[in-house]
Amino acid sequence: MDAILLQxxxxxxxxxxxxxxxxxxTLIFGTLGVVNxxxxxxxxxxxxxxxxxxxxxxxxxxxxxETQKDFLGNPLKVETPxxxxxxGPEVGATIIDWSVPLxxxxxxxxxxxxxxxxxxxLIKHFYKRPHADQILVTFGLAIVLQEIVKYFFGANPIQxxxxxxxxxxxxxxxxxxxxxxxxxxxxxxxxxxxFAVGIIGAVFSFLxxxxxxxxxxxxxxxxxxxxxxxxxxDRRFTIMFGIAAGVAGLAGVMYGPINPPNYHMGxxxxxxxxxxxVVGGMGSLPGAVLAGFLLGILESFASTTxxxxxxxxxxxxxxxxxxxxxLLTRPRGLMGRKGVMEx
Amino acid sequence: xxKKNVTRRGVLKSGAVAGTGLALPTIFTASSAAAFTNEPTGxxxxxxxxxxxxxxxxxxxxxxxxxxxxxxxxxNGEGDGGCLNTFxxxxxxxxxxxGKKVGFVxxxxxxxxxxxxxxxxxxxxxxxxxxxxxxxxSGVAVAVQGLCQEAGVIFMAGLTHANDTTGKDKKANGFRxxxxxxxxxxxLAPVLAAExxxxxxxxxxxxxxxxxxxxxxxxxxxxxxxxWETVNTVKTPLASTDFSSYIAPVLNSGxxxxxxxxxxxxxxxxxxxxxxxxxxxxxxxxxxFKIVVPLYSELMAAGAxxxxxxxxxxxxxxxxxxxxxxxxxxxxxxEKYGKPPSNSAQTCYAQVLLYADACERAGxxxxxxxxxxxxxxxxxxxGNGPTWYRGADHQCFKDVLVVRGNENPxxxxxxxxxxxxTPRSQVEYDPEHPMFAGGELGKCNPGA
Numbered sequence: 001m002d003a004i005l006l007q008x009x010x011x012x013x014x015x016x017x018x019x020x021x022x023x024x025x026t027l028i029f030g031t032l033g034v035v036n037x038x039x040x041x042x043x044x045x046x047x048x049x050x051x052x053x054x055x056x057x058x059x060x061x062x063x064x065x066e067t068q069k070d071f072l073g074n075p076l077k078v079e080t081p082x083x084x085x086x087x088g089p090e091v092g093a094t095i096i097d098w099s100v101p102l103x104x105x106x107x108x109x110x111x112x113x114x115x116x117x118x119x120x121x122l123i124k125h126f127y128k129r130p131h132a133d134q135i136l137v138t139f140g141l142a143i144v145l146q147e148i149v150k151y152f153f154g155a156n157p158i159q160x161x162x163x164x165x166x167x168x169x170x171x172x173x174x175x176x177x178x179x180x181x182x183x184x185x186x187x188x189x190x191x192x193x194x195f196a197v198g199i200i201g202a203v204f205s206f207l208x209x210x211x212x213x214x215x216x217x218x219x220x221x222x223x224x225x226x227x228x229x230x231x232x233x234d235r236r237f238t239i240m241f242g243i244a245a246g247v248a249g250l251a252g253v254m255y256g257p258i259n260p261p262n263y264h265m266g267x268x269x270x271x272x273x274x275x276x277x278v279v280g281g282m283g284s285l286p287g288a289v290l291a292g293f294l295l296g297i298l299e300s301f302a303s304t305t306x307x308x309x310x311x312x313x314x315x316x317x318x319x320x321x322x323x324x325x326x327l328l329t330r331p332r333g334l335m336g337r338k339g340v341m342e343x
Numbered sequence: 344x345x346k347k348n349v350t351r352r353g354v355l356k357s358g359a360v361a362g363t364g365l366a367l368p369t370i371f372t373a374s375s376a377a378a379f380t381n382e383p384t385g386x387x388x389x390x391x392x393x394x395x396x397x398x399x400x401x402x403x404x405x406x407x408x409x410x411x412x413x414x415x416x417x418x419n420g421e422g423d424g425g426c427l428n429t430f431x432x433x434x435x436x437x438x439x440x441x442g443k444k445v446g447f448v449x450x451x452x453x454x455x456x457x458x459x460x461x462x463x464x465x466x467x468x469x470x471x472x473x474x475x476x477x478x479x480x481s482g483v484a485v486a487v488q489g490l491c492q493e494a495g496v497i498f499m500a501g502l503t504h505a506n507d508t509t510g511k512d513k514k515a516n517g518f519r520x521x522x523x524x525x526x527x528x529x530x531l532a533p534v535l536a537a538e539x540x541x542x543x544x545x546x547x548x549x550x551x552x553x554x555x556x557x558x559x560x561x562x563x564x565x566x567x568x569x570x571w572e573t574v575n576t577v578k579t580p581l582a583s584t585d586f587s588s589y590i591a592p593v594l595n596s597g598x599x600x601x602x603x604x605x606x607x608x609x610x611x612x613x614x615x616x617x618x619x620x621x622x623x624x625x626x627x628x629x630x631x632f633k634i635v636v637p638l639y640s641e642l643m644a645a646g647a648x649x650x651x652x653x654x655x656x657x658x659x660x661x662x663x664x665x666x667x668x669x670x671x672x673x674x675x676x677x678e679k680y681g682k683p684p685s686n687s688a689q690t691c692y693a694q695v696l697l698y699a700d701a702c703e704r705a706g707x708x709x710x711x712x713x714x715x716x717x718x719x720x721x722x723x724x725x726g727n728g729p730t731w732y733r734g735a736d737h738q739c740f741k742d743v744l745v746v747r748g749n750e751n752p753x754x755x756x757x758x759x760x761x762x763x764x765t766p767r768s769q770v771e772y773d774p775e776h777p778m779f780a781g782g783e784l785g786k787c788n789p790g791a
Contacts, residue, residue, distance in 0.1 A: 006591040014585060071683045071756055155401035157611045159648035169621035184594060186619035259584055259612045268584045303588030305577055316580050
């Protein structure tokens with residue numbers, strides 16, 4: 001039972017990342033009708049916002065320590081972050097320690113700007129082109145973006161640890177009546193799950209309870225009619241692209257402490273997220289979120305020793321297997337809308 | 344007066360002998376001209392450095408390339424000479440190889456076998472490379488080694504740790520300076536026994552490809568010989584990024600040691616995940632839970648950050664060694680590039696010098712002559728102490744390092760500390776050892 005609960009938690013955690021990326025993908029597809037293969041790169045850029053802020057906070061001045069030697073036998077260069085010199089060692093160290101949560105504030109304007117530039121500068125020219133053209137151009141853009149990141153940050157993963165107080169693990173089992181050490185789970189992964197639920201809730205609330213959201217939903221249903229009413233729906237959709245980029249970026253920022261960011265991390269999530277969107281139903285926001293969590297849990301269970309010994313390789317194909325079954329039984333996906341990608 | 348009997352038979356005989364005599368130099372010249380692939384004819388010789396310049400191991404490849412460039416400088420008499428000053432063989436004089444200035448071309452393996460073969464092929468066929476060196480993966484090493492065997496050039500492998508490279512996939516034209524998975528097991532096991540005891544239960548997570556399998560096999564064999572029990576061996580897909588689903592079952596498996604047979608990004612992520620799940624804070628079977636990473640590299644250690652603190656593993660070489668060869672190389676590399684070299688850089692540097700030295704001692708670039716000079720060559724002064732290039736399988740034997748993640752690093756480079764220098768005799772094995780069986784070295788191919 002404890003093993004099952006652990007895998008459900010793992011699945012929810014994986015599903016959080018899938019759901020956040022798939023949510024952004026669906027938002028872009030539902031509003032602009034664009035199949036954005038650069039969306040994984042936005043997730044990666046978000047993670048590197050955290051890396052960048054961490055590097056900025058660690059900018060240091062160098063003093064020579066004559067008592068210690070470096071690898072060439074010269075006096076050791078000791079680096080002290082400016083922030084520790086300005087605010088004192090304790091406050092400075094605390095600010096650096098909280099660099100990942102602080103990166104959320106850093107990443108929001110950057111991701112909105114990246115989204116805006118991407119949409120205005122490139123993607124808008126492909127609105128009326130076939131989906132194949134959109135896929136090619138956005139996939140090319142993803143490769144360019146990841147090579148730029150690799151040029152500046154290298155190919156090696158870079159650790160972005162969580163704050164000390166949120167690192168380590170917590171014994172969830174004892175809280176629900178299990179033996180000690182039965183269900184130990186990393187604190188940051190619980191934070192990530194909570195964060196994902198919060199972001200998803202915020203996006204849904206924004207679309208559901210604001211006038212802006214109402215217009216966007218109307219535009220998603222019938223773009224031409226909304227335009228005929230004198231509403232500049234293109235501008236709103238551009239803003240939605242920025243918001244989708246922001247969601248992917250924030251998902252990336254918070255994912256850094258789970259797995260150290262590297263330039264390729266966006267591609268690792270991209271294909272899976274597209275499968276999530278297809279299983280959830282093209283253009284369906286609740287479908288994307290539901291499918292994200294569902295596939296995350298299934299993938300988690302498929303990776304257990306029992307599953308891999310019973311059906312070798314099941315962990316690598318489970319998501320695609322489910323996608324095939326769903327598409328055979330429900331061609332529009334779990335919650336797909338009629339008319340989307342059907343003309 | 345002497346009468347000479349000139350017969351038809353005598354004329355034919357004399358003609359045949361004279362003809363053969365006259366043709367002899369031409370035969371040798373002709374045979375020499377087409378004797379081997381890419382024989383250098385001008386005043387320079389071209390080496391091919393095939394390293395990952397893109398993809399996940401690009402940083403490691405870049406480090407290899409820096410070391411290879413440094414080796415070329417030293418061979419051409421530039422810089423401080425590096426290990427030419429400490430190398431036990433004094434055949435190299437800093438005037439190139441056999442008097443020819445050394446140049447190089449580079450290829451990008453992308454850490455993909457097909458791309459690595461294509462880049463090596465291009466360097467051999469288009470650029471006239473006479474030797475291929477480098478790489479950061481066993482899959483790539485085996486693929487390129489096979490190509491070099493067919494093409495008739497020498498392959499001096501870079502970082503390749505799978506037993507198969509000098510086991511079932513060994514080739515007469517291929518040589519490995521780097522250590523292998525068997526040696527990791529043989530070096531690590533006594534240290535594990537000393538530090539963790541002989542009654543341990545190990546759980547293996549293994550990258551699901553050739554290198555992972557041989558590493559798991561080697562570590563399982565050496566730890567079970569100590570008395571350890573293997574609780575489970577789980578294969579993880581190479582493309583995995585989140586290992587939480589594989590780590591979670593370890594918690595309640597009855598194991599008290601987790602062995603991560605992962606390398607590169609896989610290792611960084613699996614170790615990070617294991618630390619997140621609090622494995623190192625756990626007590627199992629009345630013992631502190633431990634993690635072992637059998638193969639370390641400096642770049643992986645940097646990627647794993649604080650997570651490697653206290654975690655044991657093994658290495659081919661480390662810049663903190665105190666032998667004269669290491670000191671000379673670290674000084675040369677450090678002053679030129681401002682950082683200490685990685686063990687993949689060191690193996691590439693050593694391989695380039697070893698190739699050049701073998702050419703000098705053989706007096707030829709002919710791969711078969713070079714191979715003969717490398718086989719059973721005993722040397723010192725390139726790091727790791729006295730080293731033997733065994734002729735039977737073209738595997739180098741030298742001391743192996745057991746290292747641990749440094750608890751208190753003083754700078755960005757001393758992330759690992761040397762726990763033990765395992766003597767060469769402890770990691771030697773018979774060429775017919777079952778883990779290396781199944782292949783034939785075959786005959787040297789000079790190509791052309």
